[in-house]
Amino acid sequence: MNFLRKQLDKIKPNFDKGGKFEKYAPAFNGIDTFLFVPNHTTKYGAHIRDGIDLKRVMITVVIALLPALIFGMWNVGYQNMGDGKEFWDYFIFGAIRFMPMIIVSYGVGLGIEFAYAVFRGHDVNEGYLVTGLLIPMIMPIDLPLWMLALSVIFAVILGKEAFGGTGMNILNPALVARAFALFSYAPYMSGNTVWVADSVADGVSGETILGSLAGGTTPAYSWFDMFMGYVPGSVGETSVLMILIGAALLLFTGIASWRIMISCLLGAALMGLLFNAIGSETNELLNFPWWQHLLAGGFAFGLVFMATDPVSAAQTTKGKWIYGFLIGIFAILIRVVNPTLPEGMMMAILLMNVFAPTIDHYVVEGNIKRRKKRLQKVNA
Template sequence: MSDAKQNEIFLSSSPHFSAKMKTQYIMATVLFATLPECVYGVMLYGLQALVTILVAVASAVAFEALFQLVTKKKIRIYDLSAAVTGVLFALVLPPSIPVWMTILGAAVAVIVGKGLFGGLGQNTFNPALTGRGFLVISFAGVMGASWVTPANSVVDAVSSATVLSSIKAGTFAVTNDNLWQLFIGNQAGCIGETSALLLLISFCFLLLAHIIDWRAPLAMVATVAAGTFIASLVAGQNVMQSLTSVALALCTGGLLFGATFMVTDYATTPVTKPGRLVFGFGCGLITFLIRQFGGYPEGVMFSILIMNAVAPFLNKLTVRKYGYGKKALRRPQPKVLVQEFNVAQAKTEETK
């Protein structure tokens, strides 16, 4: 009886977890994993980054409570999902974004990205990226000019450009010191996306805590790395130069942040293991194509949102049918599937 109690399933809105892995526990663990990025973002960009994070979280929680109140649903902000949405949304924003724009984006993330789809676990698109996508499309000029260059950055402070933009424009000079500065996160970018080192630590923590699965993140990063390496070789670079291009692709933009916190989202990614691999590959391929050939320097947000729409199809495509697969060969098969019955020769009692 005690074992059954420990493995009790709570049939609320999906995703469903046993008593050992409640939604609140998972969200709290994700919040803890974002602390290094939050602290480093404030250290790098100052008070304006802290204000953005606090405003985004408060707005997300408030709008979720208001939406649930208006739609006469039980207010469930204690599950911390709105707080996670707010933090992730803040961490993918430029540090000097206006406060009113942060509030507007948080409203779109919570209401449009999650609430209108039915709430936690029923949304098709990642809420934080939905809010950011709305801001990028609606206020492209502001979103593209709100970068703050930290002291000793690898990009000239006058340019107010991200490293990805400089690379695409062909104005970025690569040195060993530059690569190290990029790895630790001393560069212009979104509040929580700059430090590859901290993102790797967060990824390992979530993986060891059994909160995320490795398949989609690894497939996404490996696809971008492979595509960048091949494209560099085709462009005439030698092997070492191509490896440097791969390092730049991994340490800049939102690739590692997206791989750690976005493609591991339960509600908007496939539930099957093969589906997660295909999902990650698709995200990586679209990201690489936009970076390499698109007019926008970064493609992580667009790639994840596009693949979010494909995730339900991947679930249906990759789910194993009962009776098929590796274990099906060990299942005993009947020798006679259909036995013929001759009605003409049957007795009268048998045909009634």
């Protein structure tokens, strides 16, 4: 690493002000700060010293994603090859199918990020470190790579850079990518075949739990299968156990909001209980046990890694309770009422992303009014 540090320091003057490649300084600085901790300090004015910065936050989230990622790649092999194989047979099969998706996601996304940084003359933001991994983790394993690339382009340009880049976007970029793919290439985003790539085992079905329920049939998977992750689905969403391990890290480090997580669970449980009380002879989703809704599909993954996005979520304390609760309500509502969208979590989070600023606005206005009333009582 010392050798690499010396080489970067040797060519750095070319990217400084007045240097030959001054215009491309943002791209160089982005690579430099990604590889090494910045070696400069604030020279003017007051500044805060803290052990956490944007890069450390993003790397922590990536680490929290690793359990679900590793298990998801194993599960891709397991769902395709069936029983009777070794761990590494499943894992290598899944890794071979999934790694190109990661390469395309990071290659296309970071390419756009660097281009925008050079064009605008600002430093490259670290926000895409997480988004670049989230996007392939919520896509079907059989999605053609060119469709994935177009989804990434749409998400980065219109879902993020159009608003000013990292920290300015009102929608979660990863979910924007999935929404674009869903509405643009629906046959590749739903059905029984997209979740199982090139199956080599006889009798393997790629039908997801929510897909079978929406089709009026009872799923062949138990709640234990759903919790452990032995079910078809995208790489990130199958194992609730692995997702909970990541959630524990995010909560321990204070990066994710426990208020959003708990309120979202409460909202989903309430709506699930309501639908169970209503019941139906034709809609199996109405009869699906409320607590199993919390294990099925992408609910857990969306709850931990999407709903808690610190940029697109509500910022006020009370607003987080309202925001999370409504996500849980709408996620189950969309699942049950709209048979064309049996997942529901993605749309619920995007919907509440739009209303998060409004929620915060009214929370703040309510606090101001209460303080004014207290002030009037004091002065009376």
